[in-house]
Amino acid sequence: MDSSQLLGITTFILLAASVLYIGLFIFRAHALGVTATALTFIALLTDTAGIIMRWVESYRMGIGHAPLSNMYESLIFFAWSIIVLYLFIEFRFKNRLIGAFVIPFAFLGMAYGSYATEFSREITPLIPALQSNWLIAHVVACFIGYAAFAVACGLGIMYLLKARSQEKGGNRTSGGLLDSLPDLRQIDDLTHKTILFGFLWLSAGIITGAIWANSAWGTYWSWDPKETWSIITWFIYGATLHARFTKGWGGKRIAWLAIVGLLSVIFTYYGVNFLLSGLHSYGGGK
Amino acid sequence: MKQKENPIITFFASVSLALFVLFILAITSIIGTVIPQNETPDKYLQYYGEKWSTVFHALNITDMYHSWWFLSLLTLLSVNLIVCTLKRLPHVWQTVMQDNLKTTAERLHKMSPSRVFVFNGPAAEAAAAARVLLSRTSTRIKEKSTATATMLFIQKGAWTRFGVYAVHASILLIFIGAIIGTLYGFKAFVMLPAGSTTSHVYEMGSNRLIPLGFDLRCDQFTLTLYDTGAPKEFRSELTVLNDKSELLKKSIVVNDPLSFQGLTFYQSSYEAKQGQLFAQIKNTKTGAATGLPVKPRTEVSWPDAGVRFGVINFEETKNGAASGYRFKIWFTDGTGTPSEFWMDFGATAKIERPATTYDFTLTQHYATGLQVAKDPGVWWVYVGCGLMLAGIMVAFFLSHRRIWILVTAEGDRTEVLVCGGANKNKLGFENQFNALLARFANHAQFTPQG
Ligand code: HEM
Numbered sequence: 001m002d003s004s005q006l007l008g009i010t011t012f013i014l015l016a017a018s019v020l021y022i023g024l025f026i027f028r029a030h031a032l033g034v035t036a037t038a039l040t041f042i043a044l045l046t047d048t049a050g051i052i053m054r055w056v057e058s059y060r061m062g063i064g065h066a067p068l069s070n071m072y073e074s075l076i077f078f079a080w081s082i083i084v085l086y087l088f089i090e091f092r093f094k095n096r097l098i099g100a101f102v103i104p105f106a107f108l109g110m111a112y113g114s115y116a117t118e119f120s121r122e123i124t125p126l127i128p129a130l131q132s133n134w135l136i137a138h139v140v141a142c143f144i145g146y147a148a149f150a151v152a153c154g155l156g157i158m159y160l161l162k163a164r165s166q167e168k169g170g171n172r173t174s175g176g177l178l179d180s181l182p183d184l185r186q187i188d189d190l191t192h193k194t195i196l197f198g199f200l201w202l203s204a205g206i207i208t209g210a211i212w213a214n215s216a217w218g219t220y221w222s223w224d225p226k227e228t229w230s231i232i233t234w235f236i237y238g239a240t241l242h243a244r245f246t247k248g249w250g251g252k253r254i255a256w257l258a259i260v261g262l263l264s265v266i267f268t269y270y271g272v273n274f275l276l277s278g279l280h281s282y283g284g285g286k
Numbered sequence: 287m288k289q290k291e292n293p294i295i296t297f298f299a300s301v302s303l304a305l306f307v308l309f310i311l312a313i314t315s316i317i318g319t320v321i322p323q324n325e326t327p328d329k330y331l332q333y334y335g336e337k338w339s340t341v342f343h344a345l346n347i348t349d350m351y352h353s354w355w356f357l358s359l360l361t362l363l364s365v366n367l368i369v370c371t372l373k374r375l376p377h378v379w380q381t382v383m384q385d386n387l388k389t390t391a392e393r394l395h396k397m398s399p400s401r402v403f404v405f406n407g408p409a410a411e412a413a414a415a416a417r418v419l420l421s422r423t424s425t426r427i428k429e430k431s432t433a434t435a436t437m438l439f440i441q442k443g444a445w446t447r448f449g450v451y452a453v454h455a456s457i458l459l460i461f462i463g464a465i466i467g468t469l470y471g472f473k474a475f476v477m478l479p480a481g482s483t484t485s486h487v488y489e490m491g492s493n494r495l496i497p498l499g500f501d502l503r504c505d506q507f508t509l510t511l512y513d514t515g516a517p518k519e520f521r522s523e524l525t526v527l528n529d530k531s532e533l534l535k536k537s538i539v540v541n542d543p544l545s546f547q548g549l550t551f552y553q554s555s556y557e558a559k560q561g562q563l564f565a566q567i568k569n570t571k572t573g574a575a576t577g578l579p580v581k582p583r584t585e586v587s588w589p590d591a592g593v594r595f596g597v598i599n600f601e602e603t604k605n606g607a608a609s610g611y612r613f614k615i616w617f618t619d620g621t622g623t624p625s626e627f628w629m630d631f632g633a634t635a636k637i638e639r640p641a642t643t644y645d646f647t648l649t650q651h652y653a654t655g656l657q658v659a660k661d662p663g664v665w666w667v668y669v670g671c672g673l674m675l676a677g678i679m680v681a682f683f684l685s686h687r688r689i690w691i692l693v694t695a696e697g698d699r700t701e702v703l704v705c706g707g708a709n710k711n712k713l714g715f716e717n718q719f720n721a722l723l724a725r726f727a728n729h730a731q732f733t734p735q736g
Contacts, residue, residue: 063512125512128520128540128553193682200678207671216541218552218659219473220667221464223351225319232312239308245301264312276319 003053004121006046007076011114013043014079014107021099028180033096037087040103044083047110051076054123063125068139071273072121075113077139081147082106085194089151093190097181101154109150118274134212142205142230148198149237149258149265155191156258159184163252188251191258192244199237206230225276229268236261298369307363314359318350364461367454375451382444386688387430387437391703394690399716400705401723403732409436409695412702415732416691419725423689423718438691447709449680456674463666471661472496477557478504479653480564481577483527487658498549501527505535505577506566507556507652520553522654548660555655562651563597563613571642579651582613592620593644603630613648685710689719702732 020036023029054067054076067073086102114121162181181187209227214220221227240257243249267275297303321342322329330339330348346353394400405412413436420427424440431437474487474496483503486495505523512518519539526534526546536544543552559579568575569591576588582597599614611631618624622640629635629648637644689706704723708715726732 125514125516125518127517131519131539132541134541196678196682200675200682203678204675207675210671211668212541214664215543216552217554217657218543218550218661220664223318223323228315228319228351232315235308235312235315239305239312242301242304242308246305249305272319 003050003057006050006053007110008114010043010046010050010079011107011110013039013046014083014103014110017043017099018104018107021096021103025097025100036099036103037090037096040083040087040099043106044080044087047076047080047083051080058123061123063123065126066136067123068136069126069130070124071116071119072113074139074143075109078143078147078150079106079109079113081144082109082150085147085151089190093182093186095180095182098155098158101158102151105150105154129216132212132215134208134215138205138208138212141201141208145198145201145205146265146269148194148201149262152191152194152198152258153262155187155194156255159187159191159251159255162187163255184251188254191251191254192241195237195240195258195261199234199241202230202234202237206234226268226272229264229272233261233264233268236264295369295373298365299373300366301370303366304363304370307359307366311359311363314350314356317347321347321350323351324349360461364458367457371451371454378447378451382447386439386441386690387428389437389690391435391692391694394692394703394705397690397705397707399707399719400703401726402735403702403704403726404735405693405700405702406731406733407700409693409700412700412731413438413693415729416693416702416704416726419722419729420689420691422725423722434695436693438693439688441686441688443684443686446680446684447686449677449684452673452677453681454677456670456672456677459670459673460667463663463668463670466663466666467661468663471659471663474658475554476502476656476658477653478502478656479559479579480504480507480651481579482653487656499547500533502551503527504654506564507654508649509556509652520556520654522553522656524551548662550659550661552657552659553654554657557653557655559651559653564649564651565595566645566647566649567591567593567595568645569642570645580648594618594620595646597648598626615646615648617644617646619644681710685715687715687718689722701735702726 017036017039020032020039024032024036051067054073055064058064058067068077082102083106086099086106089098089102090096158181162184166184182190206227209230210220213222236257240254240261243254243257322333325348327339327343330342333339334342342348346355350356405415413431416438417427417429420438420440424442426440428439429436473490475490476484476487478484481504483501484498485501486497488494489496503525505525507523508519508521509517510519510521521537521539523537524535524544525532526544534544534546538544538551538553540553543550545551561581563580563582564577565580565586566575566577567588574591576591578586578588580586580595580597582600585594585596587594595615595617597613598616600611603610603612612628613631614626614628615635616624616626617637619639619641625637625639627635627637629646632647632649634645634647637646685708687706687708689704692703692705694701694703704719704726706715706719723734727734
């Protein structure tokens with residue numbers, strides 16, 4: 001078995017886990033829960049194994065480098081980070097329903113990585129600009145941050161659904177579907193923590209990227225579209241963190257900001273590479 | 287704290303303003319990612335027509351990140367940050383430094399979480415027992431006694447309240463670094479052919495000549511490719527000289543520049559000199575070496591060593607599928623008869639002369655493209671970045687936790703109030719607090735109330 005088969009299997013396991021989590025949420029069939037968690041855990045193992053194998057394969061090809069150098073590899077790591085963050089939250093808060101809002105992001109990341117036609121999935125040698133340890137730090141930090149923002153977006157959607165059903169006359173009409181979700185204040189608090197965590201990693205990602213740029217061509221910031229979009233995303237989440245300290249910015253707006261923030265992340269990652277062109281196009285996305 | 291405030295200060299200290307500025311920055315920043323920056327005026331005319339390009343120029347959108355209005359937004363953010371901090375910091379300072387034993391009993395009773403226990407015994411004994419139970423949470427207990435009451439206090443992480451202010455200060459440090467870099471630094475470029483020396487570089491944009499204050503020589507440039515034909519490495523051998531004496535030698539690649547006297551030289555690009563070769567010659571006895579560009583059928587000299595040579599002929603070679611060139615060299619160092627021989631492109635020949643042997647290598651002649659930067663502000667930026675990460679970590683992982691115990695005696699009854707609070711991670715605090723309450727509840731002499 002090679003890494004691409006293993007990662008393909010991971011995609012399907014994540015699909016199954018997503019279906020089970022959503023089934024668990026909609027039908028409240030608690031028996032599904034344990035299986036969903038088990039599948040997610042297996043997906044973590046196969047994804048980890050896939051990453052390690054890809055790393056080994058690159059060394060066998062004589063161009064060894066960490067599998068964090070192109071769009072496909074970063075998506076795999078993105079899914080990996082979401083799974084780890086999610087499992088942590090599930091064990092910490094003892095609530096599986098969050099999975100219905102989070103694990104689909106990991107699946108979508110893997111599926112997009114595996115089936116998109118815009119980029120190649122081959123292991124390619126690193127061009128000189130990418131030969132830097134800062135690259136690894138940069139990609140790892142950015143994608144842990146993005147994963148946290150995906151989790152926060154899932155939590156935001158969950159918050160809005162629950163808030164809407166409560167406004168519509170509360171628990172009776174909704175048939176208790178959303179009752180088993182954590183209460184609004186708890187979701188809100190978790191969203192805020194997740195965003196702060198993501199903000200930490202996004203900041204680290206921007207900073208390591210700046211240090212890398214400075215060691216490669218003597219400019220730590222040049223306002224190219226990729227950098228600019230990453231700072232736009234940073235401004236949005238920065239504002240979101242402060243929204244709590246302003247009167248009138250209740251949980252709903254923060255939930256919306258978590259969604260808008262993720263759109264900005266997606267644009268930073270996808271839009272800049274394929275819709276705008278810039279300095280970074282040499283990386284085929286990082 | 288309750289005085290009426292100057293409305294201007296209230297405005298500049300408000301978090302609403304911060305939200306507003308951050309959103310405006312986010313939205314306006316998009317413009318420059320959609321409209322190309324720093325193109326020539328006719329490009330804008332060509333892409334956007336006359337009307338729009340006039341608008342762009344009027345609003346400096348062609349270089350928006352350095353425009354007066356964008357810089358004003360950043361300034362507004364800084365002012366907001368400074369005023370907000372100046373307004374809040376004294377209060378935070380007080381919270382961190384205050385004597386928590388001065389808190390009144392009333393305020394303690396209003397705290398949440400809190401719990402009252404009745405102690406079966408005299409107050410002094412209750413205080414002693416409470417001290418033992420509390421010391422399992424922290425041994426750094428502060429204590430104050432009056433005639434009727436004893437107050438015990440522990441806290442952790444008071445300083446963490448400064449975390450967000452470190453983050454805020456870090457933004458200012460980064461701005462200061464950027465300003466220093468703009469005022470006292472420059473970005474420049476030089477295309478330096480192998481074998482040549484330069485004493486100046488050219489500023490980016492203006493092409494202004496900037497003297498280095500020393501000489502920089504490129505001894506060799508090598509390009510390595512992967513089997514796929516993709517570039518693997520660009521490498522320049524550089525020497526810093528002062529009046530012909532070599533001060534520093536370094537081989538640079540992308541991501542590993544040469545720094546000297548506040549200037550940094552980055553491997554940025556290269557250029558192959560069409561139809562030109564580069565000869566590297568080394569006298570194996572004296573160690574003297576040089577690199578010289580060579581045009582076929584033109585005599586080249588290395589005056590310091592009395593060497594003269596030239597490529598007098600060349601032909602294509604076929605070696606299976608691979609094709610290349612070989613060259614006929616004529617070489618003399620002034621002793622004996624000149625040597626004449628054929629050698630392959632890229633190979634090293636050993637030239638035996640009466641007094642010594644020379645290593646002679648013939649390769650493509652390249653010029654190396656060096657980006658040159660002077661940025662005395664970069665350390666401010668890096669310190670700011672470090673401070674920012676440290677500050678956010680403090681804000682995320684750490685909190686300020688406080689626990690008070692108040693033992694009061696009213697007649698025969700000894701009451702013990704256990705209360706506390708945390709500024710963040712209330713869940714984590716409650717676990718710790720509940721563990722403490724459990725220790726009290728398990729103690730034979732303490733009985734929970736209510
Ligand atoms: C790009 C600029 C800024 C960044 C990166 C930033 C970052 C942060 C961070 C990470 C926190 C902690 C949030 C949390 O614990 O949830 C925070 C808190 C805060 N920030 Fe900012 N901030 C910025 C600008 C501002 C500005 C302009 C103001 C001015 C009003 C401001 C006022 C505050 C306040 C009042 C808090 C809460 C402090 C507390 O917990 O006591 N920030 N900031």
